[in-house]
Structures are given as structure tokens and as C-alpha cells.
Amino acid sequence: MDSELKEEIPVHEEFILCGGAETQVLKCGPWTDLFHDQSVKRPKLLIFIIPGNPGFSAFYVPFAKALYSLTNRRFPVWTISHAGHALAPKDKKILTTSEDSNAQEIKDIYGLNGQIEHKLAFLRTHVPKDMKLVLIGHSIGSYFTLQMLKRVPELPVIRAFLLFPTIERMSESPNGRIATPLLCWFRYVLYVTGYLLLKPCPETIKSLLIRRGLQVMNLENEFSPLNILEPFCLANAAYLGGQEMMEVVKRDDETIKEHLCKLTFYYGTIDPWCPKEYYEDIKKDFPEGDIRLCEKNIPHAFITHFNQEMADMIADSLKDDLSKM
Template identity: 70%
Template sequence: MDSEIKEEIPVHEEFILCCGIETQVLKCGPWTDLINAQIANRPKLLIFIIPGNPGFSAFYVPFAKALYSSTKRRFPVWVISHAGHALAPKDKKILTTSDDPNAQEIKDIYGLRGQVEHKLAFLRTHVPKEMKLVVIGHSIGCYFSLQVLKHAPELPVIRSFLLFPTIERMSESPNGKLATPLLCWLRYAFYVPGYLLLKPWPEKIKSLVIRMLLRRMNLQSEFSFLNILEPFCLINAAYLGSQEMMEVVKRDNETIKEHLSKEMADMVADWLKDDLSKI
């Protein structure tokens, strides 16, 4: 199973301009253009993964491959980076598409609300309107998933899964109490030193450092992690984190209740069916 996931499942990397911002999208499966694909060849559903912060898509490739394999390769699995968290390599072509004609200018695209609008803009311009969606959020991506459900009821989202959700009182959590002063007030002190330290590094040195870090974390990836040491991306991740600490306070119970259907309870019961039969 592991060798099948690693070797045989195709993952296509694209950099597109979404709302004028370079955005990395990793597409698991043979479908790379759902809009222009013939209707007969289109899958009926797209599994869409919204990452945590920092929004580095490459971290989610093993998970995306496992999902694709578990669904018998019937549905594409796409992972999108956050706006400002990925820069295209110099030799990588950046794709452009026509924006949603009804879209309004996003004033703070690197912030909390802007990231939600960024995901909505992508879904509206790169996914057919009739295609069903399964939205999976991780960490702050769960907050974005709930906002997608709240602000875009026209999207045919049939399921939304929240993995390790950070959707309330973030600054009050143990990690939040430490992160809040660092991200909200002290982050400015690291901007200039971080830029002066990391920007001059040659890509070979950055690649070597990242390989050492990944080896220590027992991780492998077929895609570049250079954005981890890119000052522009780190600054945007810190800025987003500061807004998370200040604005993600109250859980959105109304949106959760509205979309917590009986079907979800049936699905959980189905998961437990085998275990319950043994009791």
C-alpha cells in the first residue's frame, strides 16, 4: 500500500495567479483542468484540502495520496497553499486564468478574511459550479472551511471535515499564550534580521538545510520546501498567525449547527459499525 502511494499516484504541481497572488496547487490524480475537461470525463466530486498555517501544500502530499488511493482513484484530491505562503521557482511557469467577474478586490489578502476570499475565488474560477465538493481543513484551515460554508452557500459542498480544528479562543490555549506576544507584537523585531539572514542564502544552502530538517522529522517530499526559508512567506505566515490570535475567539456555532446534518451522524455510526459489533 505504501509503495503504491509513493510510486504510482500522480501528483501535478501548478502555480497559478489567484487574485493576483502566486498560489501553489498540488493536484493528486490525472485531472489537472476541471473547467475545460469534457463533461463525460469529469469526476463527479473534488476533495479540496485547506492547510494550516504556514500553508505549505507539500506537507499534505502523503495525506492527499492516501485519500486518493482510499477512494479507489475515482476523485481528484487538490491541496491549495495560502496566499503569500508560496513563491514559484524561477523556472516554473505561472498560469493565469480569468477572474470571477463578480469578485471584489481583496484589500488584505494575506490576512484572515483575505485568505477566505482567496479560497473562494479559486473554487469559483477553477472548479465547475455543478461539481460536488468535500472540503477538508486542518488547524486554521478548519476556520477557513467554516467560512467557505458560511459565505458561499451556493457551492455544492456535501461534506466538510475539520482536522485538529483551531476555531475558537486561540490566544487562550497553552501554545496561544506563548504565540500571541511573539506574533502580535514581537514579530516586527524579527523581520529585518530574518530577511538579512535568509535572503542572501544560495538555493543550494537552503536545500541542504531543509533536507536536514526533513530527515530529522522523518519526512520525504517530491516537491520543494524552499518556501520554508523564504522571508516573504515567513512574514506572511506570521502576519496571518497574529490575526488568528486576535480574531479567532468565538466558535461559530450557527454555521456548525446549520451544516451538522443527520447524514454526518449516520456516517460516524457507519465508521464505528465494525467496532461496535465486537462489544
């Protein structure tokens, strides 16, 4: 019954130009244009998901659907891709707004700073200023979320969930020690290898490989993320990853302190990107904060098998806030 319910949930796919970069936005619910909707039925709140790296928004569709159902289908749940991590199919129109057309292109948009500005640019041009926001950042998306709050503290964010948050000491984590030399020192070898292997590969073969991979990872393929094997997108993901290793070092305690009342941190017990000691450190420094340790052995990449569990946790945490909307 539950799976049938999720299948009925409308998900609208758009490709837009945001900050000069093609961007995929997946919109869960019947609302596709909040900016120009002046009707009384327009929702008062948007749940906005910022993915990890690679920032393939299609991976988060089951999670978004589960969350949309659990919040009684009252609020839109949108997921945005990272800049440069999604390319529109040849037959897909790329939408633009007058605001974005007149805006300056974001410098180094595929890098760490550019990705933060990319998300802020989207909110400026596609979401009304008075619309309340619930931000959900996963992995490096948690870092982006904190930086968005820091740069634009007037954002009407009522809650922000930082899931398996890579917000500090990334290169020192177990996975970071492996990824740092690959992403920072051998990046160009990865680029060349990717282009040589994947560029000549026929689309039918890529689609077959992706479908098989999605089945193994237990991911729905309602919006087939062909970009997984697109050299341009993989190169941008590696470029962003390299900057993460070099720049995500010190936890931003000042921003955390300023926004602590609206933040929920969710750490894993088996997470090689942000090990348990990172949870213990932040819990010690902010004992009054809503800082949780997973008790269900959910992995860092929760979108493979644990969408429902994570959606349950967030929906339960939001009950009081949403009851006032």
C-alpha cells in the same frame, strides 16, 4: 507494496494567480483542468484540502496520496497553498484564467479574511459550480472551511472534515499563550531577523537545510518547499498567525448548527492549539454532531507521521457518500 502504490500516483504542480496572489496548487490524480473538461469521464466530486499555518501545500502530498488511493482513485484530491505562502520558482510559469484576470484583487489577501476569500476565488475560477465538494480543513484551515460555508452556503459541499480545528479561543490555548506575544507584539523583530538571516543565505544552503528538516519530520520532498525559508512567505505566515490570535475567539455556533449534518470534527488529546476541553465544550453543545476525539495520540501536526491514519479515518467516513457518486 503500499508505498510503491503511492509512488505511482500522479501529482501535478501548478502555480496560479488567484485573487492577485501567487498560489501553489498540487493536484493528485490525472485531472488537471476540471473547469474545461466536458468529457463523460470527468469526476463528479473534488476533495479539497485547506492547510494550516504555514500553508505549505507540499507538506500535505503524502496525505493526499493516501486519501486518493483509499477512495479507489476515483476522485481528484487537490491541496491549495495559502496566499503569500508560496512563490513560484523563476523557471515556473504562473498560470492565469480570464476569470481571475478580470476579478478584483482581494483586500488584505494575506490576512485572515483575505485567505478565506482567496479559497472561494479559487473554487469560483477553477472548479465547476455543479461539482460536489469534500472540504478538509486542518487547524486554521478548519476555520476557513466554516467561514466558506457561512459566506457561500450554496457551495455544493457534501462533507467537511475539520481536523484539529482551531476555530475558537486560539490565544487562550497553551500554544496560543506563547504565540500571541511573539506574533502580535514582536512580529517586526521576527521579520527583520528573518530577512537578515535568510535573505543572504545561498539557495544551496537553504535546500540542504530544508532536506534535512524534512527528513527529521518524516516528510516527503517530492515538491521541495523552498518557501519554508523564504522571508516573504515566513512574514506572511506570521502576519496571518497574529490575526488568528486576535480574531479567532468565539466559536461560530450559528454556522456549525446550520451545517452540522455535513460536518465532522476531529480533536486531539495532546493538542496544545485546541485542548481537550474545547472538544468537551463543543460535544456538550452539539451532542448530535459528528464530533470525535482521537484515540491514537495523533499530534496537531499529523502530516509529520500520521497521514495514513488520518486518510483511513476520512475515507471510512466517506464510504456511504462516495458510493452514491
